[in-house]
Amino acid sequence: MGRRNWAIMLGAAAFIGAFPWLVMPFKAVSHYVDVMVFAGIFSLVCIGLSLLMGYAGQISLAQAAFFGIGAYTSGILTSKLGVNPWIAMCAGTAVCAAVAWLVGVPALRLKGHYLAMATLGFGVIVNIIFAEEVNWTGGPSGMADIPYLRFFGRKITSELAWYYLVWGIVFLVLIFCFHVIHSRVGRALRAIHEDERAAESVGVPTASFKVKVFMLSAVLASIAGSLYTHYVTCLNPSSFNLMWSIRFMLMVMVGGMQSLWGALVGTVLMTFVGNEWLQVFAELEILAYGAILLVVALFLPGGIVSLGSLRRKKHASALEGAGT
Amino acid sequence: MSGTGYQPGEPILKVNGLWMKFGGVTALRDVCYEMPEKIIQAVIGPNGAGKTTLFNCISGMLGPSEGSIIFLGHAIEGIVPHRIARAGIARTFQHVALFKKMTVLENVMMGRHPRTGSGMFAAGLRLPGMRSEEKLIRSKALEYLEFAGLAGCARVESGTLPIGKQKILEIARALATEPRLILLDEPAGGLNMKETEDLGELIQGIKKLGVTVMLVEHDMNLIMDISDRVLVLHYGEVLASGTPAEIKENSAVIEAYLGAENDN
Known part of the structure; x- marks a missing residue:
């Protein structure tokens, strides 16, 4: 995955590792650890979405639905049927992979707006199921008393333990996904994004690769959903509605679609923005999101991470200018 | 793919009664042709003669309305393009389609x-088989770049290359699939004279590798220089076929294709 990415990874890991110790001593920001647990959970969704959208070029407004399917599978299996949470998490990923395959095979034949509409429709349907299947999901009032995760027999309850568990998983997933990108499969995904016809002509089964990356993104969202369930220990359909799919997309776009680091940066930033700083807007929050989306799309299409490479490019062209 | 076995020396490609209709327009009309192996086959004809349509049918981008295409003894008409690439037919596009x-x-x-097979999990977990395959992909790709004379710009973003090099790169990419048959759609389009000469040499080099070349081209000098056989299409029908010398003398071709020049 390249020396540069490993270096950034080490830096990021050091920062994430030190973060709680930097904020915990200060009362005003000590709850940032909790915010960062959510940011880590959302990062898993956004890393998958970045592969799907930024690399393979396929839009999905269904990520919140997969996040929810993972969450509810975990919630129902552990609280109603007493299944081990880790096994329930695996069951969630299996359910999500199967559903993503069923939805993806027909939907990924569509392109652009049509694909967005199809995935949006699927997301809405799933959300209605969460709200209506009262016997299983608790309906609009949700589920509560979901058991905690256990690690070698010990309950994981402290924020700090959750923080390191979630971010540990994020880094493992990140390494996995970087490896995928820097491989035959990743190149094929980028090729599909650039020119589907040309990709087919060099032997890439474009339809099946699109379905596979859609399934991977769904599985990552499902893992995130399971973690979320056990962290908050209660579920409500409104955590998995269309607004959340849009938020995930916004996180990826703000950070930068063409890079997994962008997904990470965007998710952390937008989680803080959403949980902390935009609360003052209350109902007008959606307007603020719209404004952010517009500003990013117009002035910074490559997202925050493109700021760094922009500067490098300027620097390089300045050097070239000096050379000639 | 179904069909009988293929014997060396048989035609590599057999097109039988091929029709391609788009609504009311007939782009190919009962095209029949057999192409020997390891030659350079030119396909010429005025604009709208159906040359690119024929390529699209062979490479699977279009399913023909009627007729059959037999490649290496297997019927391939209507099969999806990525399977055809795997079966050994590579192509380039009239308008360069690089990544x-x-x-x-x-x-x-x-x-x-x-020609490789590592999947998502092998890649994500960096399994040993995938690592060695990745190395092989890189070294093979470098070989093909060397062959095409592009090794010097391996690290350049391909969209920034001049059009001439982009066309060569597209050929190198097609060759890397290890085809038995390569379809070149107007490879000399947009090239200057020097570049066209180099292209001619490259195409002859491809033939020496044992790959059959089929090219659609408007540059008559290039075609007369390098091709072994020429197929002339006219309004979607086969007008004539033969060696370049025979085609030059063919009265039907002169009338249909070079007629304007004769008037002068």
């Missing part, structure tokens, strides 16, 4: 796709 944001090397590495 522009990828480097030159990565483009050729894409060409190795049908």
Whole structure:
């Protein structure tokens, strides 16, 4: 995955590792650890979405639905049927992979707006199921008393333990996904994004690769959903509605679609923005999101991470200018 | 794919009664042709004669309305393009279709796709088999770049290359799939004279590798220089076929294709 990415990874890991110790001593920001647990959970969704959208070029407004399917599978299996949470998490990923395959095979034949509409429709349907299947999901009032995760027999309850568990998983997933990108499969995904016809002509089964990356993104969202369930220990359909799919997309776009680091940066930033700083807007929050989306799309299409490479490019062209 | 076995020396490609209709327009009309192996086959004809349509049918981009295409003894008409690439037919496009944001090397590495097999999990977990395959992809791709004379710009983003080099790169990418038959759609389009000469040499080099070349081209000098056989299409029908010398003398071709020049 390249020396540069490993270096950034080490830096990021050091920062994430030190973060709680930097904020915990200060009362005003000590709850940032909790915010960062959510940011880590959302990062898993956004890393998958970045592969799907930024690399393979396929839009999905269904990520919140997969996040929810993972969450509810975990919630129902552990609280109603007493299944081990880790096994329930695996069951969630299996359910999500199967559903993503069923939805993806027909939907990924569509392109652009049509694909967005199809995935949006699927997301809405799933959300209605969460709200209506009262016997299983608790309906609009949700589920509560979901058991905690256990690690070698010990309950994981402290924020700090959750923080390191979630971010540990994020880094493992990140390494996995970087490896995928820097491989035959990743190149094929980028090729599909650039020119589907040309990709087919060099032997890439474009339809099946699109379905596979859609399934991977769904599985990552499902893992995130399971973690979320056990962290908050209660579920409500409104955590998995269309607004959340849009938020995930916004996180990826703000950070930068063409890079997994962008997904990470965007998710952390937008989680803080959403949980902390935009609360003052209350109902007008959606307007603020719209404004952010517009500003990013117009002035910074490559997202925050493109700021760094922009500067490098300027620097390089300045050097070239000096050379000639 | 179904069909009988293929014997060396048989035609590599047999097109039988091929029709392609788009609504009311008939682009190919009962085209029949057998093409020997390891030659350079030119396909010429005025604009709208159905040359690119024929390529699209052979490479699977279009399913013909009627008729059959037999490649190496297997019927391939109507099969999806990525399977046809795997079966051994590669192609380039009239308007260059590179992966522009990828480097030159990565483009050729894409060409190795049908000859390799590591999946998502092997890649994500960096399994040993995948690592050695990745090394092989890289070294093979470099070989093809070397062959095409593009090794010097392996790390350049392909979209930034001049059009001449982009066309060559597209050929290198197609070659990297290890085809038995390569379809070149107007490879000399947009090239200057020097570049066209180099292209002619490259195409003859491809033939020496044992790959059959089929090319659609408007540059008559190039065609007369390098091709072994010429097929002339006119309004979707086969007008004539033969060696370049025979085609030059063919009165039907002169009338249909070079008629304007005769008037002068």
